[in-house]
Structure formats: structure tokens, C-alpha cells
Amino acid sequence: MSDPYRYLTSLGQSLAAMALYPGGHPARERAVDASFEQLNELAGDEAGPQFSFLDGEVIYRRQILRELTGWEWGKRLASAGIQRLEFLDGVTREEYGGWLDELQHLLSGETPDTAEARQLVARRIRYGAIEVRAGAPGAARPAEAGVDPEAAPDLGAEVEAIRWIHGEVGDLGRLPLLEAEAVVRSLAVAMHSRSEIRLPLLQLKTFDQYTTTHSSNVSVLAMATTEYLGLGSREVRTFGVAGLLHDLGKVRIPKEILVKPGQFTEEERAVMQRHPVEGARIIIGQEARLELAAFVAYEHHLMLNGGGYPTLRYPRDAHYASKVVHVCDVYDALCTDRPYRPAWTSERALGYLAERSGTEFDPELVDAFTRMIGEWQQSRGAIEETA
Ligand SMILES: [Fe+2]
Ligand SMILES: [Fe+2]
Numbered sequence: 001m002s003d004p005y006r007y008l009t010s011l012g013q014s015l016a017a018m019a020l021y022p023g024g025h026p027a028r029e030r031a032v033d034a035s036f037e038q039l040n041e042l043a044g045d046e047a048g049p050q051f052s053f054l055d056g057e058v059i060y061r062r063q064i065l066r067e068l069t070g071w072e073w074g075k076r077l078a079s080a081g082i083q084r085l086e087f088l089d090g091v092t093r094e095e096y097g098g099w100l101d102e103l104q105h106l107l108s109g110e111t112p113d114t115a116e117a118r119q120l121v122a123r124r125i126r127y128g129a130i131e132v133r134a135g136a137p138g139a140a141r142p143a144e145a146g147v148d149p150e151a152a153p154d155l156g157a158e159v160e161a162i163r164w165i166h167g168e169v170g171d172l173g174r175l176p177l178l179e180a181e182a183v184v185r186s187l188a189v190a191m192h193s194r195s196e197i198r199l200p201l202l203q204l205k206t207f208d209q210y211t212t213t214h215s216s217n218v219s220v221l222a223m224a225t226t227e228y229l230g231l232g233s234r235e236v237r238t239f240g241v242a243g244l245l246h247d248l249g250k251v252r253i254p255k256e257i258l259v260k261p262g263q264f265t266e267e268e269r270a271v272m273q274r275h276p277v278e279g280a281r282i283i284i285g286q287e288a289r290l291e292l293a294a295f296v297a298y299e300h301h302l303m304l305n306g307g308g309y310p311t312l313r314y315p316r317d318a319h320y321a322s323k324v325v326h327v328c329d330v331y332d333a334l335c336t337d338r339p340y341r342p343a344w345t346s347e348r349a350l351g352y353l354a355e356r357s358g359t360e361f362d363p364e365l366v367d368a369f370t371r372m373i374g375e376w377q378q379s380r381g382a383i384e385e386t387a
């Protein structure tokens with residue numbers, strides 16, 4: 001019987017031995033052998049062991065390992081950019097040793113020797129960053145002098161993490177929920193890093209980034225709207241997760257259709273319109289506590305008057321959260337450059353929402369959303385004037 005604690009202890013011991021002894025030293029090799037053995041025992045219990053090192057916590061699969069809260073190696077790995085770690089089946093001793101060498105380089109701040117080594121280990125040992133911003137939502141951070149943070153929100157780590165989450169769902173059919181929640185926490189912190197209302201919205205650089213930047217923006221807008229409506233921070237973040245995952249079903253839509261520059265044919269449109277059902281299926285298959293996100297994935301293209309898609313066999317009112325995300329979704333889509341049209345101004349997009357308020361959108365939500373965006377733009381104007 002093995003357990004993740006024993007494996008992580010052996011990993012820490014190997015890293016300590018590697019710092020002490022040069023390559024090939026018997027003490028170093030013994031520590032690596034022992035750790036490799038522990039890994040195999042762990043992998044024997046359940047395929048594909050996977051860890052996350054976030055916020056001083058160590059997560060094994062979906063569980064926080066309480067005994068390892070504040071574990072020194074976990075913190076060191078996280079700060080070296082290794083916040084998630086996954087071993088696929090069939091890692092060899094050679095690969096494992098190579099990967100530990102690379103870890104040691106990363107921990108000591110050096111770059112690995114060769115690209116070849118990286119390729120060797122990249123196949124079956126996957127690792128990377130999921131950055132969580134320091135500080136709790138609500139904590140004000142002083143603005144950096146001379147920098148307008150609204151102009152270029154730095155959400156590189158979050159975007160990278162969202163791209164990774166989409167990849168996990170698309171390639172492995174696994175939704176990494178704790179990591180998705182960590183991204184939302186991080187976006188919530190970014191929203192509160194000044195005392196003013198702040199919307200860290202991303203501008204699209206290439207169309208490839210559309211799904212990631214759009215997911216991040218809809219999450220931020222859903223949190224800002226519900227916060228504006230007076231919901232508590234826990235609920236706000238639940239809406240943030242639902243916003244982040246609303247288009248998850250797009251991982252199952254062929255890329256040629258997703259990035260098609262022109263108008264869709266009838267068949268292509270039908271395929272595209274499957275993404276709400278696909279998304280709800282993926283989410284429901286994973287986590288009972290993601291019920292709200294599953295509703296939102298399923299319903300975010302439904303209109304107030306019963307239009308939109310998917311077609312419901314028994315028409316009913318969409319969930320409140322779906323109505324919130326629907327408004328945020330359309331606003332962000334309109335304010336984004338598309339291959340077939342340039343981005344609309346915020347004013348024009350708000351006009352679109354107003355025109356369809358009461359038919360496509362919930363009027364109270366359009367009203368609250370419009371006021372929220374207005375206040376944000378005012379405070380943004382004030383920042384620009386003093387900059
Ligand atoms: Fe959608
Ligand atoms: Fe969307």
C-alpha cells in the first residue's frame with residue numbers, strides 16, 4: 001500500500017540528495033531509486049498520480065493533503081513555476097532521473113542544459129504553472145507608479161492555466177476543478193487589487209486565444225455583475241467558475257469550425273450549437289458540486305423569450321446564473337475583434353443589450369450590468385486623468 005505522503009517525502013529526499021551530491025554519486029542515485037519506487041507504488045494504486053502545489057497547500061487529485069500544508073518543498077516547487085505535476089503511465093527510471101535533474105535546475109534558478117532532456121521528460125511527466133495571486137479578494141494593493149493597470153492587465157498566468165484546463169478536458173476528458181477554482185480566485189484578487197472597481201479584461205491578440213481570453217473575461221464580468229448586485233464573495237466566485245466554464249463544450253467542437261473566419265453553413269452552425277450540451281455533459285460527468293456551472297453551460301444561449309439554443313423539450317425559465325452569464329457572454333463577444341468584423345465599442349454593445357432587454361435578456365440584469373460597466377468606466381477615466 002502506498003500513499004501520496006510517502007511519495008512526496010521521497011521526492012523531497014531526492015531533491016535534498018541532489019543538492020548535496022554530484023550526478024552519479026551513489027547516495028544520490030539511491031534516493032532517486034527509492035523515490036522512483038514510491039512513485040510506482042502510487043501509480044500502481046491508481047493510474048496517473050497528479051499533484052498541485054497551490055497557496056501553501058498540496059493537492060493530490062481532488063484532496064487537499066492537510067498534513068502537508070506549508071510543506072517546504074511544495075512551496076519551493078510552486079515558486080519555481082511547478083504548481084501542477086502529473087505522471088502519466090509508463091514513466092521509466094531514466095525519465096524520472098532526467099526530470100529530477102531538470103527540477104533541480106529549476107529550483108536553483110538555472111535553465112536546464114538541453115532541450116533534448118526537456119523533450120524526454122515532457123512526454124510522460126507533465127508539469128507547469130497555475131499561478132494564484134497573493135492576497136485575499138478585497139485586499140487593496142497599492143498601484144504601481146506610472147502604470148495604468150487597466151491598460152494591460154497582466155493575466156498571463158491565468159490565461160496559461162485556462163488553456164491548460166481546456167487541454168486537460170479536450171485530451172484527457174478530465175476537468176481539473178481545484179485548478180479552475182484557483183484561477184477564479186486569482187481573477188477575483190486581480191479585480192480587487194485597487195480600491196476602485198476594476199475589471200481586468202483582456203484584449204484578444206490572436207484568434208487562437210479567443211476561447212481562453214473569452215472564458216477569463218466572462219468569468220470576470222459575471223463576478224463583477226453579481227458583486228454589484230450584492231451577492232456574497234462565495235457566491236460571486238461560484239458565478240465566476242460558471243462563467244469560466246460556460247463554453248467548455250467548445251473543446252469538443254472541431255477546430256476548423258471554431259476558428260472559421262466567415263459565416264457558418266447550416267451544418268457547421270448545428271455542430272457549433274452542440275457546445276452547450278457537450279459542456280454540461282463534461283461538467284456533470286465530473287463533479288456534483290458543479291451543478292450551477294453545468295446549468296450555465298447548458299443554458300447560456302437561451303433567450304428570455306424562449307428563443308436561442310439548445311431547444312428545450314419542455315420550455316422553462318433559464319437559471320438566474322445562466323441569465324447573468326448570457327449578458328456577460330454577449331457583451332464580451334461583441335467587444336472582441338472577430339475575423340468577420342472589428343470589435344464594437346462598449347457603448348454600442350450596451351446599446352445592443354438594451355435593444356434586446358426584455359426579449360433576449362433579463363431587463364433587471366441588463367440594467368445592473370450597464371450601471372456596473374458605467375461606474376467602472378468612470379473610475380477608469382479618473383485613473384487615466386491622474387496618470
Ligand atoms: Fe457559448
Ligand atoms: Fe461564450
